[in-house]
Amino acid sequence: MRNLTISLDMMGGDYGPRSTIPAAVAAISQHPQLHLILCGNSALLQSELSKRGVADHPQLTIKHCEQVVNMDEKPAGALRAKKDSSMRVALNLVHSGEAMACVSSGNTGALLAMAHYVLKMLPGIERPALIATLPTNGPRPVYLLDMGANISCSAQVLFQFAVMGSVIAEAVEQLESPRVALLNMGEEAIKGSDQVKQAAQLLSETDKINYVGYIEGSDIFSGKVDVIVCEGFVGNVALKTCEGIAQLIIGKLQSSLNQSILTRLLGFMLMPALKKLYNGVNPDHYNGASLIGLGGIVVKSHGNASDVAFLNAINEAVCEVERQVPAKIKDKLAQY
Amino acid sequence: MRNLTISLDMMGGDYGPRSTIPAAVAAISQHPQLHLILCGNSALLQSELSKRGVADHPQLTIKHCEQVVNMDEKPAGALRAKKDSSMRVALNLVHSGEAMACVSSGNTGALLAMAHYVLKMLPGIERPALIATLPTNGPRPVYLLDMGANISCSAQVLFQFAVMGSVIAEAVEQLESPRVALLNMGEEAIKGSDQVKQAAQLLSETDKINYVGYIEGSDIFSGKVDVIVCEGFVGNVALKTCEGIAQLIIGKLQSSLNQSILTRLLGFMLMPALKKLYNGVNPDHYNGASLIGLGGIVVKSHGNASDVAFLNAINEAVCEVERQVPAKIKDKLAQY
Numbered sequence: 001m002r003n004l005t006i007s008l009d010m011m012g013g014d015y016g017p018r019s020t021i022p023a024a025v026a027a028i029s030q031h032p033q034l035h036l037i038l039c040g041n042s043a044l045l046q047s048e049l050s051k052r053g054v055a056d057h058p059q060l061t062i063k064h065c066e067q068v069v070n071m072d073e074k075p076a077g078a079l080r081a082k083k084d085s086s087m088r089v090a091l092n093l094v095h096s097g098e099a100m101a102c103v104s105s106g107n108t109g110a111l112l113a114m115a116h117y118v119l120k121m122l123p124g125i126e127r128p129a130l131i132a133t134l135p136t137n138g139p140r141p142v143y144l145l146d147m148g149a150n151i152s153c154s155a156q157v158l159f160q161f162a163v164m165g166s167v168i169a170e171a172v173e174q175l176e177s178p179r180v181a182l183l184n185m186g187e188e189a190i191k192g193s194d195q196v197k198q199a200a201q202l203l204s205e206t207d208k209i210n211y212v213g214y215i216e217g218s219d220i221f222s223g224k225v226d227v228i229v230c231e232g233f234v235g236n237v238a239l240k241t242c243e244g245i246a247q248l249i250i251g252k253l254q255s256s257l258n259q260s261i262l263t264r265l266l267g268f269m270l271m272p273a274l275k276k277l278y279n280g281v282n283p284d285h286y287n288g289a290s291l292i293g294l295g296g297i298v299v300k301s302h303g304n305a306s307d308v309a310f311l312n313a314i315n316e317a318v319c320e321v322e323r324q325v326p327a328k329i330k331d332k333l334a335q336y
Numbered sequence: 337m338r339n340l341t342i343s344l345d346m347m348g349g350d351y352g353p354r355s356t357i358p359a360a361v362a363a364i365s366q367h368p369q370l371h372l373i374l375c376g377n378s379a380l381l382q383s384e385l386s387k388r389g390v391a392d393h394p395q396l397t398i399k400h401c402e403q404v405v406n407m408d409e410k411p412a413g414a415l416r417a418k419k420d421s422s423m424r425v426a427l428n429l430v431h432s433g434e435a436m437a438c439v440s441s442g443n444t445g446a447l448l449a450m451a452h453y454v455l456k457m458l459p460g461i462e463r464p465a466l467i468a469t470l471p472t473n474g475p476r477p478v479y480l481l482d483m484g485a486n487i488s489c490s491a492q493v494l495f496q497f498a499v500m501g502s503v504i505a506e507a508v509e510q511l512e513s514p515r516v517a518l519l520n521m522g523e524e525a526i527k528g529s530d531q532v533k534q535a536a537q538l539l540s541e542t543d544k545i546n547y548v549g550y551i552e553g554s555d556i557f558s559g560k561v562d563v564i565v566c567e568g569f570v571g572n573v574a575l576k577t578c579e580g581i582a583q584l585i586i587g588k589l590q591s592s593l594n595q596s597i598l599t600r601l602l603g604f605m606l607m608p609a610l611k612k613l614y615n616g617v618n619p620d621h622y623n624g625a626s627l628i629g630l631g632g633i634v635v636k637s638h639g640n641a642s643d644v645a646f647l648n649a650i651n652e653a654v655c656e657v658e659r660q661v662p663a664k665i666k667d668k669l670a671q672y
Contacts, residue, residue: 109527135584136584137583137584137587137588148521151521151528151529152529183573185484185487185568185569185572185573191445192487192569193487193488193569216572216573216576217572217573217574217575217576217577217578217579217580218576218577218579218580218583219580220577220580220581221580221581221583221584222580222583230573232521233521233528233529233570234569234570234573236521236553237519237521237552237553237566237570237573237574238553238573238574238577239553240552240553240554241553241554241556241574241577241578241581242553242577242581243553243554244553244554244555244556244557244558245556245557245577245578245581245582246581246585247473247554247557248471248472248473248557249582249585249586249613250585251473252471252473252609252613253589253606253609253610253613256606256609257606262602262605263602263605263606265602266599266602266603266605266606269598269599269602270589270592270593270599273588273589273592274589
């Protein structure tokens with residue numbers, strides 16, 4: 001094994017090698033210590049690499065896989081029938097220790113099912129969660145989980161998500177005791193579902209998590225807290241609603257800016273800031289989300305990921321390997 | 337009874353008469369046919385009206401109430417103990433027929449409990465829903481329900497919400513067959529909670545609703561559909577997340593604009609458009625949400641409502657009286 005090896009599902013997502021190949025090529029030039037194992041159809045991948053003049057690059061190895069998991073395939077079916085898929089092989093390499101992390105922009109449900117089956121859960125964690133980083137009005141981003149790995153979650157599962165989110169915020173943002181909140185319909189103790197209320201109770205009873213109470217959707221970006229925990233359905237809707245509203249606001253703003261020559265000029269000057277903002281509120285599209293709670297590092301890039309987005313996901317995987325996130329979660333859980 | 341009579345809970349919300357009095361005064365000048373019954377502490381209201389020179393205005397009647405429902409009061413407690421509250425009396429006036437609609441910016445949970453108890457549900461509707469109008473990239477707004485009247489909802493309740501949303505979009509937007517969608521984690525049929533999947537089944541089986549399938553959070557504002565149905569927890573988080581992200585985007589944009597004298601000047605020109613946008617994505621704050629499915633019209637203004645927001649809520653109530661929304665929902669339900 002080289003210094004830092006990551007396996008990539010080259011065939012996933014809406015674009016397959018069209019986005020994964022340029023991302024892989026960019027990643028190795030950014031990280032000289034990085035070695036990538038490219039899982040997918042070897043003839044296709046070989047031809048794409050040749051076109052870019054990197055057919056025999058020492059940082060790249062092709063691992064041939066016969067199958068591809070389709071974007072609309074049922075997770076259980078993919079788990080049963082796609083044992084030689086690029087997704088499954090990429091995960092197997094993490095399990096065998098040949099890779100330290102894996103990145104895929106394929107079918108989320110299938111990736112979850114396969115990752116769960118191949119890598120198993122960390123002790124004390126019942127379900128994996130997708131965690132994403134969102135921008136805030138404060139000096140640091142906020143970590144939101146679960147972004148859609150699960151539909152509904154028990155109070156215990158929400159508690160475990162709080163532990164994992166806290167460990168990650170601590171490791172990544174170098175915070176001593178990250179402020180953890182539960183996403184709810186209101187800040188009053190009487191509001192919310194039974195699971196959320198029970199999770200609040202569990203979190204109030206431990207001194208190992210800096211639980212600060214409920215938070216509403218309007219305060220996600222306020223910078224008041226470092227970690228926000230919710231069930232997957234709610235987190236997914238919140239994240240995707242951000243994307244929708246950002247498109248709406250920026251679209252309407254652009255049409256306001258197009259009204260006169262002067263405002264057009266302003267629009268031109270504002271474009272870089274607008275673009276940065278737009279990417280910031282599209283973390284799912286732009287940076288990928290980590291699948292945590294597993295016995296290995298898996299980064300999920302958006303199905304619609306561009307080469308830049310897939311490269312960002314590879315970079316995220318590199319960071320997580322360096323930070324040893326699963327080992328840290330394991331250590332924290334051992335305290336309970 | 338005058339031509340068009342509406343009862344107002346004058347003591348609700350964070351500001352009470354400070355926002356409700358100026359809104360009431362503005363409303364009667366906008367609508368010469370409107371008569372308002374102001375429910376609250378008569379001495380206080382009388383003094384506020386006198387200050388504005390409208391102490392004996394023929395369009396205003398004060399109805400004295402001894403009690404106020406506090407913003408943090410438990411709904412069940414308020415229902416039991418606050419029978420002479422401004423909120424309860426305003427609802428009683430709708431029930432007795434003395435008012436055609438009521439507006440409150442008070443405690444949402446208490447308003448729901450009292451409205452349910454006093455006005456009862458329409459036949460065939462199990463639970464009331466909060467419905468809000470959101471802007472889209474298309475020519476018309478989209479109706480989103482439930483915005484937080486309920487936490488979780490059965491498939492039957494989601495179906496009933498779809499019927500009510502469709503009736504309202506038909507009545508208000510003059511649409512022949514509004515496109516109705518269920519909010520979900522993905523557009524594929526295999527995704528989502530059991531309730532959402534069962535509601536999709538129920539909606540597919542009727543030809544009285546133009547059910548078009550699932551929609552994701554990212555498409556809420558796309559203008560692809562006219563009505564979006566979800567459970568209250570999810571709708572509440574989605575709506576409040578919009579508010580949060582709008583604050584984030586507009587805040588960051590303003591700091592980009594503040595970087596030079598030229599951009600400051602241009603930013604000043606852009607301000608009206610920014611403000612309009614901001615209000616558009618804050619429908620809850622700005623326009624209030626209607627509580628539907630009840631045997632009477634109740635409009636909920638935000639707890640933090642300014643006088644402008646409370647005036648908008650009064651205007652919404654005026655529109656709903658004119659459109660006879662509850663009668664139309666009743667007629668539609670009679671078809672099933």
